[in-house]
Amino acid sequence: MLRYTLMRLGIFAGCLVVVWGLVYAGVFPRGLGDSNGMWILLLSLLISAPISYVVLRKERDRASVQVVSRVDRMKAGLEANRGQEDLADDSARAQGQTS
Known part of the structure; x- marks a missing residue:
C-alpha cells in the first residue's frame, strides 16, 4: 500500500514539475490574478489522475x-472474540442458575 502511495505521489510530482515548466514557458495560461499556484496544482492533479489510473x-x-486480506483477518478476529464472549456469557449464566 505504501508503495502504491509513493508511486502515485511520484507521478503527481512529475506532472507538477512539467506543468510548472509549461506555465512559465507560456504554453499553458498562468491563471487569474494570484491563482497561479492553485492553477498549477489543480492542473497537475487533473493530469496525474488518469496517468496513475492507467x-x-x-x-x-x-x-x-x-x-x-487485512479486512478478512480482522473479521475473523472479531468473530473469534464474539464466540469467546458468547461462551463466557453462557457459562456465567449456567453458574448463576446452579447457585
Whole structure:
C-alpha cells in the first residue's frame, strides 16, 4: 500500500514539475490574478489522475488484495472474540442458575 502511495505521489510530482515548466514557458495560461499556484496544482492533479489510473493498475490490484486480506483477518478476529464472549456469557449464566 505504501508503495502504491509513493508511486502515485511520484507521478503527481512529475506532472507538477512539467506543468510548472509549461506555465512559465507560456504554453499553458498562468491563471487569474494570484491563482497561479492553485492553477498549477489543480492542473497537475487533473493530469496525474488518469496517468496513475492507467500506469498503476497492477500495483493498485496488489494493494487491494492486501487490504482485502487485512479486512478478512480482522473479521475473523472479531468473530473469534464474539464466540469467546458468547461462551463466557453462557457459562456465567449456567453458574448463576446452579447457585
